[in-house]
Amino acid sequence: xxxxxxxxxxxxxxxxxxxxxxxxxxxxxxxxxxxxxxxxxxxxxxxxxxxxxxxxxxxxxxxxxxxxxxxxxxxxxxxxxxxxxxxxxxxxxxxxxxxxxxxxxxxxxxxxxxxxxxxxxxxxxxxxxxxxxxxxxxxxxxxxxxxxxxxxxxxxxxxxxxxxxxxxxxxxxxxxxxxxxxxxxxxxxxxxxxxxxxxxxxxxxxxxxxxxxxxxxxxxxxxxxxxxxxxxxxxxxxxxxxxxxxxxxxxxxxxxxxxxxxxxxxxxxxxxxxxxxxxxxxxxxxxxxxxxxxxxxxxxxxxxxxxxxxxxxxxxxxxxxxxxxxxxxxxxxxxxxxxxxxxxxxxxxxxxxxxxxxxxxxxxxxxxxxxxxxxxxxxxxxxxxxxxxxxxxxxxxxxxxxxxxxxxxxxxxxxxxxxxxxxxxxxxxxxxxxxxxxxxxxxxxxxxxxxxxxxxxxxxxxxxxxxxxxxxxxxxxxxxxxxxxxxxxxxxxxxxxxxxxxxxxxxxx
Numbered sequence: 001x002x003x004x005x006x007x008x009x010x011x012x013x014x015x016x017x018x019x020x021x022x023x024x025x026x027x028x029x030x031x032x033x034x035x036x037x038x039x040x041x042x043x044x045x046x047x048x049x050x051x052x053x054x055x056x057x058x059x060x061x062x063x064x065x066x067x068x069x070x071x072x073x074x075x076x077x078x079x080x081x082x083x084x085x086x087x088x089x090x091x092x093x094x095x096x097x098x099x100x101x102x103x104x105x106x107x108x109x110x111x112x113x114x115x116x117x118x119x120x121x122x123x124x125x126x127x128x129x130x131x132x133x134x135x136x137x138x139x140x141x142x143x144x145x146x147x148x149x150x151x152x153x154x155x156x157x158x159x160x161x162x163x164x165x166x167x168x169x170x171x172x173x174x175x176x177x178x179x180x181x182x183x184x185x186x187x188x189x190x191x192x193x194x195x196x197x198x199x200x201x202x203x204x205x206x207x208x209x210x211x212x213x214x215x216x217x218x219x220x221x222x223x224x225x226x227x228x229x230x231x232x233x234x235x236x237x238x239x240x241x242x243x244x245x246x247x248x249x250x251x252x253x254x255x256x257x258x259x260x261x262x263x264x265x266x267x268x269x270x271x272x273x274x275x276x277x278x279x280x281x282x283x284x285x286x287x288x289x290x291x292x293x294x295x296x297x298x299x300x301x302x303x304x305x306x307x308x309x310x311x312x313x314x315x316x317x318x319x320x321x322x323x324x325x326x327x328x329x330x331x332x333x334x335x336x337x338x339x340x341x342x343x344x345x346x347x348x349x350x351x352x353x354x355x356x357x358x359x360x361x362x363x364x365x366x367x368x369x370x371x372x373x374x375x376x377x378x379x380x381x382x383x384x385x386x387x388x389x390x391x392x393x394x395x396x397x398x399x400x401x402x403x404x405x406x407x408x409x410x411x412x413x414x415x416x417x418x419x420x421x422x423x424x425x426x427x428x429x430x431x432x433x434x435x436x437x438x439x440x441x442x443x444x445x446x447x448x449x450x451x452x453x454x455x456x457x458x459x460x461x462x463x464x465x466x467x468x469x470x471x472x473x474x475x476x477x478x479x480x481x482x483x484x485x486x487x488x489x490x491x492x493x494x495x496x497x498x499x500x501x502x503x504x505x506x507x508x509x
Contacts, residue, residue: 197279
């Protein structure tokens with residue numbers, strides 16, 4: 001079996017060699033490319049059918065035969081690396097992250113540099129330079145990024161508990177503490193027993209993974225993964241605000257305001273304490289609001305409203321709002337040079353992607369086919385009920401085809417019409433809150449930069465601090481132990497990472 005390490009190396013060497021062969025042998029090839037080959041992940045039990053209604057509509061809208069090699073999401077990166085080392089490389093490749101394999105291939109010349117090309121295509125010209133910068137590799141754009149809402153962090157709470165205790169929705173981190181304390185100590189479910197806690201956090205230790213810890217640290221002013229201090233970029237965990245934020249979390253752990261099994265609690269069961277009346281607060285992405293509401297709705301369709309409340313980011317101790325965004329994208333669509341060998345062919349592929357990012361295609365990939373699985377009501381996509389066999393297939397297929405959506409000029413598809421007026425009101429409020437929080441977003445200033453040392457050993461380095469953070473919160477080490485782990489990160493290669501990141505940052509100015 002080919003190991004990940006070997007496949008990465010093979011991909012780099014082979015892809016680069018094929019690139020040089022293709023470009024240096026004087027070969028000519030038609031720029032027409034009547035068929036476009038694509039490799040993409042699918043998340044459902046089975047991939048879409050090659051002759052399905054969505055596929056046919058996609059080819060109609062783009063004017064191309066589109067051959068999609070659907071690959072199971074769970075094994076996608078390994079398959080991608082093997083594909084890059086083969087002779088069957090697609091014209092367009094969905095790349096899910098800036099993995100070491102992709103970075104090495106891109107910097108070795110295996111993918112087209114699109115930095116100065118996308119502006120020529122109206123549907124590919126990003127309306128968010130900050131996100132495009134985040135998606136770049138040291139300032140160079142090697143793919144059309146797949147946009148995701150950058151602001152998604154929210155604080156969800158049992159609204160019925162809040163109302164029973166006469167409390168207001170939290171606006172600050174101190175408010176969060178007070179509500180968590182009341183949910184723990186004031187019998188919010190009214191059963192006369194001391195059996196509730198404030199905040200539920202699952203096993204989630206990794207740094208920079210948009211965990212509840214990351215969000216709280218950003219609210220405290222520690223930055224987002226990296227922060228600028230005295231004209232230099234430093235990891236967020238080197239800031240005093242990082243220590244202060246974790247003191248705050250530890251205080252809540254010590255006072256039993258957080259579930260005692262936070263270090264081991266299964267994340268797939270995160271909703272259960274909230275729904276079952278054990279834990280009253282979840283800090284996560286705002287889409288979980290609708291998931292929680294639906295749980296109450298399934299349990300009692302006649303009594304599910306006003307069970308779930310939410311707010312966005314919280315003001316920190318400095319009185320400022322520092323909201324925690326994601327990098328704003330989830331991978332990109334990249335174009336390998338081994339299959340797209342000339343500028344003329346590249347233009348053909350970019351014109352195809354430009355059509356893929358049109359409003360009509362965005363609606364297809366995200367909503368489906370009007371009249372088959374949805375209708376438009378008040379500017380929203382309303383699911384056709386009862387679901388027909390044809391509609392069911394389309395509804396399933398678009399969950400995979402959405403992986404091809406880029407939306408770099410914004411969401412040009414219809415928002416989904418919610419099932420009830422109450423759910424629509426909550427959804428609209430979520431949109432408003434996230435849009436308002438975007439004004440205070442603290443982006444990772446180092447998101448675009450790839451440190452060679454970090455590529456080689458970043459995961460091991462980060463685990464030093466991540467493990468220490470959990471141990472500190474659990475009381476297994478003290479604050480000095482946490483600070484010692486940060487020093488160990490620096491001496492084990494972190495200083496070199498910081499040096500490389502800062503050089504790339506300065507060079508980009």
